Amino acid sequence: MVDTGGIIPEDKEFIPSEIFRQARVAFDEAAAIVMVVDGRTELAAPDLELARLLKKTGKPLLLAVNKIDSDRQEALTGDFHRLGLKNIFPLSAEHGHGIDDLLDELLAVLPPEEKSTTGDTEEERAGVSAAEVVKSEGKVTTTEPTTDNQGRTTDVPTASDEQLSAEVKIAIIGHPNVGKSTLLNQLTGTSRAIVSPTPGTTRDAVDEIVERNGKRFRFIDTAGIRRKGKTRLMAEKLSVVMSRKHLEDADIALLVIDATEGVSSLDATIAGYAHESGRSLIILVNKWDLITTGKNRAISQARAARIQDSKRPQDQKLYVERLRDSLKFLSYAPVLFISAATGKNVDKIFPLVEEVAAERRKRIGTGEMNRFVKTVDFERASVPMSQRVRILYMTQSNVAPPTFILFTDRAVKLHFSYQRFLENQIRHAFGFVGTPIWIKNRARE
Ligand code: GDP
Numbered sequence: 176m177v178d179t180g181g182i183i184p185e186d187k188e189f190i191p192s193e194i195f196r197q198a199r200v201a202f203d204e205a206a207a208i209v210m211v212v213d214g215r216t217e218l219a220a221p222d223l224e225l226a227r228l229l230k231k232t233g234k235p236l237l238l239a240v241n242k243i244d245s246d247r248q249e250a251l252t253g254d255f256h257r258l259g260l261k262n263i264f265p266l267s268a269e270h271g272h273g274i275d276d277l278l279d280e281l282l283a284v285l286p287p288e289e290k291s292t293t294g295d296t297e298e299e300r301a302g303v304s305a306a307e308v309v310k311s312e313g314k315v316t317t318t319e320p321t322t323d324n325q326g327r328t329t330d331v332p333t334a335s336d337e338q339l340s341a342e343v344k345i346a347i348i349g350h351p352n353v354g355k356s357t358l359l360n361q362l363t364g365t366s367r368a369i370v371s372p373t374p375g376t377t378r379d380a381v382d383e384i385v386e387r388n389g390k391r392f393r394f395i396d397t398a399g400i401r402r403k404g405k406t407r408l409m410a411e412k413l414s415v416v417m418s419r420k421h422l423e424d425a426d427i428a429l430l431v432i433d434a435t436e437g438v439s440s441l442d443a444t445i446a447g448y449a450h451e452s453g454r455s456l457i458i459l460v461n462k463w464d465l466i467t468t469g470k471n472r473a474i475s476q477a478r479a480a481r482i483q484d485s486k487r488p489q490d491q492k493l494y495v496e497r498l499r500d501s502l503k504f505l506s507y508a509p510v511l512f513i514s515a516a517t518g519k520n521v522d523k524i525f526p527l528v529e530e531v532a533a534e535r536r537k538r539i540g541t542g543e544m545n546r547f548v549k550t551v552d553f554e555r556a557s558v559p560m561s562q563r564v565r566i567l568y569m570t571q572s573n574v575a576p577p578t579f580i581l582f583t584d585r586a587v588k589l590h591f592s593y594q595r596f597l598e599n600q601i602r603h604a605f606g607f608v609g610t611p612i613w614i615k616n617r618a619r620e
Contacts, residue, residue, distance in 0.1 A: 204420070206285050207235040209277070210258075214240040214265065218257055226258040235284035237262040239277055244270060342384075342391040343532045346421035347400055348449065349431035350441040351410040354461040356401045358431060358515035359383075359394060362524065387525055395421045411441060418445045426575065427455045427531055427609070429524070434462045434494075434512070438501040446502055453576040455535045455610040456508040457527055460494065464514040507602065509609055531609030536574045539605055544569050544579075547604050556596035562587065567619055578613040586618035 202208060208229055212222055229236055240255050243265040255263055262280055266273025347355045363383045381398040384391055394400075399417050403410060422428055428449040432442055449456050467489055495510050502508075509527060513520040539547075548569050565584040572580045579601070581589065598612050 202229075202232055202234070204423075205234060207237065207281055208232065209237045209239055209281070210260070211239045211241055211268075212255060212258075214243045214255075218254055223258060226260060230259070235262075236260055237264060237277060237280060237284075239268075240265045241268050243267055243273070342393055343528060344393045344395055344424055344426045345528065346395045346418070346425035346428045346449075346454070347431060348414075348418040348421060348428050348445050350414050350439060350445070351403070351407070353431040353433045353436075354515040355431050358429075358459070358461065358513075358521070359397055359400055361515055361518050361521045362392075363394065363397070390529065392525065392528065395424050415441065415445060419448050422449055422452055422454050425454055426535060427457065427528055429457050429459055429528075430508070431459050431461050431515075432498070434460045435465050438498060443502060446505055450504050450611055453611050453613065455531050455576070456505060457524075457531060457609055458498070458502070458505065458508050458510045459524070460498070460510060460512045461515050463512045464517050464519065507607065507609060507611065534606060534608050535576065535610045537577065537605070537607065538574055539571050541568075541570045544571060547601075551597070551600050553593070553596070556590075556592050558590045558592045562590040564589070564593075564616070572615075576611045576613055577607055578615070581614060581616040582619045583616050584619065589614065589616040 210226060210229055212218070226238075238255060238258060238260040240263060244267045264273055264277040264280070266277060268274070347359060349355055363385055381396065383394045383397045385394070386392075396417070399421065402413070402417075430442065430446050430449065432438060446456065491512055494512075498510065499506060509531070511520060511523055511527060513524070515521065545568050548566060551566075553566055564587060567582045567584060569579055569581045572578050579597075581597070583589075594614055597614055601607065601612060
C-alpha cells in the first residue's frame with residue numbers, strides 16, 4: 176500500500192492535476208488505485224477532476240466513500256455515482272466497517288501474484304536486470320531487437336554488460352531536511368556533472384552523472400531530490416514515495432541521517448525499503464559539524480538526546496553503536512560521518528560507493544563456497560531440533576544482491592536462525608560490505 180493521499184490538503188489553490196503529478200510515481204507502480212472521498216461532504220469540482228484523471232490511468236479504480244458510520248448515512252453515497260466510478264464502497268475507516276468488501280474487491284482486481292523478481296535462475300535474473308538497465312539508461316543506451324535461441328524477439332541493450340555495470344546508479348534517500356540537496360550539490364558540484372533527462376514517468380526527472388577516475392556515477396532523479404514539499408506533512412509523504420521510486424532504479428542508496436536528530440521512524444521505513452528490495456546501502460550521518468561545534472545544543476537538545484551520549488557527544492563509536500541499535504537490519508551498511516554543508520568527508524563517499532558497488536557484484540565460485548560450507552559448524556545455529564536440516568552444499572546463484580542457494584536434505588523453509596547464522600558466517604568469510612545477502616534453500620532432488 177502506498178499512501179499518497181491528501182498531498183496538498185490545505186492548499187487553497189487545490190489543483191488535482193498537481194496532486195496527480197506529485198503522486199504519479201506511486202500510480203505508475205500501482206496495480207490498483209483506491210480513491211477516498213469524505214462521505215459527509217458534498218462532491219466538489221476537484222473530486223470530479225481527480226476521478227477523471229485517475230480513470231485515465233487505466234488501472235482498476237475503487238472508490239472508498241469514508242465516514243459512513245450508519246445505514247442511514249449509506250444512502251448518501253448516491254451522490255458519489257456522479258464520479259462515474261463503478262466500484263463504490265461505503266465504509267468507515269475509523270470503525271472498520273465495509274473494509275472487508277473493499278479488500279475482497281481489491282484482491283479480485285489485482286493481477287495474480289507476480290513471480291518473484293528474485294528469480295532462481297541466472298536467466299530470470301539477467302532478464303530482469305537487462306530490462307531495468309534499458310529503462311534507466313534512456314538515451315545513453317539504445318536497444319535493438321534481437322532474436323534469442325528459441326526464435327523469440329527480445330530487446331537487449333547494445334552496450335556491453337561491462338559498460339553497463341561500470342555505471343553505478345545511486346539514490347540519495349532520507350526524510351526532508353536531512354541535507355540531501357546540499358549533499359548532492361557537493362557531490363556533483365566538485366566534479367564535472369552531466370545532466371541527463373530520465374525518460375519515463377515524471378516529466379521533470381533528471382539524473383546527474385559524475386565521472387571520476389574513469390568511473391561513472393549516476394545520481395537518480397536529482398530534480399526529485401531538490402524538490403521541496405510545501406508543507407511538512409506533504410514533504411514527508413513525498414520523501415517516502417520518492418525514495419521508493421528512486422530505489423527502484425538504484426544499485427546503491429545513500430541513506431542520509433541528521434546527526435542532531437538520530438534515526439527517525441521515517442528513516443527506518445525508508446531504509447527498510449532499500450533493504451527489502453536488495454539495494455546496497457551506505458549510511459551517511461550528516462551535519463556532524465553541528466555536533467563537533469556544539470551548535471546543535473541551541474537547535475534541538477531534546478531531539479539530539481535520542482541517539483547521542485550527553486557526556487560524550489562527539490564519540491563516533493558510541494554514536495554508531497546506538498545507530499545500529501535503531502537500524503538492526505542494516506548491520507552490513509558502512510557508516511560515514513560527514514558534513515554536506517562544509518564538505519567534510521564528502522570526498523570519502525565516492526571511494527566507498529565504488530567499494531560497495533564491487534562487493535555487490537562479487538561472485539564466489541562454487542568450489543570455494545563448498546570448502547567454506549565444510550568449515551561452518553551449523554550446530555552452533557540455535558535452531559529447534561524439528562526444524563533442523565542437513566546442509567549439503569551451497570552455490571552463489573546471483574549477484575546484485577548476492578544470492579545463495581542452499582541445498583538441503585529436506586524441503587522445509589529455512590529457519591530464521593539458520594539464515595542469520597549463515598549470513599554472518601558468509602560475511603565473516605567473504606565480506607560483502609554494504610549489500611544485503613539473500614539465502615534460499617532447496618531440497619536436493
Ligand atoms: P533535504 O531536504 O534533505 O534536501 O535537505 P537540504 O539539503 O535542503 O538541507 C536542509 C537544511 O540543512 C538546509 O538549511 C541546509 O543548509 C542544512 N544542512 C544540510 N547539510 C548540513 C550540514 O552538513 N551541516 C549543517 N550545519 N547544516 C546542513
